[in-house]
Amino acid sequence: MGLNFSIISSGSSGNCSILWNEKTAILIDCGCSAKYLCRQLKNLNVNTKKLYSVITHAHIDHISLSGINFLQKNQIPVYINKNIFQDIFKKYEQKIKNCLCINYDKNFKIDNIVVNSFDAYHKDNNISRTCGFTFFSKVKKRSYKIGYVTDTGKICNNIIKTLANSNILVIESNYNKQLLENSFRPYENKQWILSDFGHLSNEDTAKAIIEIKRLSTVKDNLKYVFLAHISKHHNTYELAKNTVNKILLNNKITGINLLVAKRESKSPTIRID
Numbered sequence: 001m002g003l004n005f006s007i008i009s010s011g012s013s014g015n016c017s018i019l020w021n022e023k024t025a026i027l028i029d030c031g032c033s034a035k036y037l038c039r040q041l042k043n044l045n046v047n048t049k050k051l052y053s054v055i056t057h058a059h060i061d062h063i064s065l066s067g068i069n070f071l072q073k074n075q076i077p078v079y080i081n082k083n084i085f086q087d088i089f090k091k092y093e094q095k096i097k098n099c100l101c102i103n104y105d106k107n108f109k110i111d112n113i114v115v116n117s118f119d120a121y122h123k124d125n126n127i128s129r130t131c132g133f134t135f136f137s138k139v140k141k142r143s144y145k146i147g148y149v150t151d152t153g154k155i156c157n158n159i160i161k162t163l164a165n166s167n168i169l170v171i172e173s174n175y176n177k178q179l180l181e182n183s184f185r186p187y188e189n190k191q192w193i194l195s196d197f198g199h200l201s202n203e204d205t206a207k208a209i210i211e212i213k214r215l216s217t218v219k220d221n222l223k224y225v226f227l228a229h230i231s232k233h234h235n236t237y238e239l240a241k242n243t244v245n246k247i248l249l250n251n252k253i254t255g256i257n258l259l260v261a262k263r264e265s266k267s268p269t270i271r272i273d
């Protein structure tokens with residue numbers, strides 16, 4: 001078995017992805033219900049005994065009470081940055097155990113997968129910090145990279161550099177500007193979404209993909225891009241995909257399989273073997 005990746009759910013109703021190989025499996029966020037997650041893990045044939053988890057930030061759609069209960073019940077080790085642990089602790093108090101503290105921009109290993117976390121731009125009154133991740137795993141002596149950033153108000157040069165040379169990239173494509181401006185949300189909430197600490201628009205995402213591709217030293221390394229965390233109210237799956245696709249083509253970026261991560265169903269599994 002090589003390296004496998006699937007997005008179990010993506011969006012404001014719950015975020016959870018999984019990558020796994022023959023030895024280990026890592027859940028990225030645990031914001032969906034335990035019942036749904038158990039069903040999907042069974043479908044994917046992933047044993048909870050070999051599971052680890054990492055958490056991007058403390059918003060409820062990334063770590064829900066049901067998700068925490070699942071992690072505790074199955075004694076799944078949780079790798080988490082110190083500030084993010086504090087945000088989660090404030091919310092759920094003693095609920096979260098089996099935690100292992102990690103540092104930003106410092107590689108660590110979960111079994112035979114190398115993981116790195118980096119700072120993203122996403123905070124509000126309830127959370128102090130958010131991170132993205134990169135994962136490296138070897139398949140037949142060749143190293144493969146998965147880049148992951150789902151909640152960020154902007155993409156800086158450091159994030160571009162960190163995500164360059166990914167083979168699989170997960171990046172949010174949260175909103176369409178016009179739909180957001182016309183939506184029923186309170187003015188303050190719209191301003192936060194638009195800010196450098198909110199979310200990315202479809203256009204922002206396309207620009208980031210172009211920069212990541214341009215900075216990648218290995219030609220055609222980037223094979224799969226998942227557009228994630230697509231808003232139910234300020235975007236549509238088609239609009240996100242069409243907008244990003246059009247901008248990529250206008251910039252002569254080809255050879256990428258552009259996929260849409262959905263709220264209510266698991267994505268296809270990408271297998272590298």
Ligand SMILES: [Zn+2]
Nearest residue numbers: 057059122151
């Ligand atoms: Zn968030």
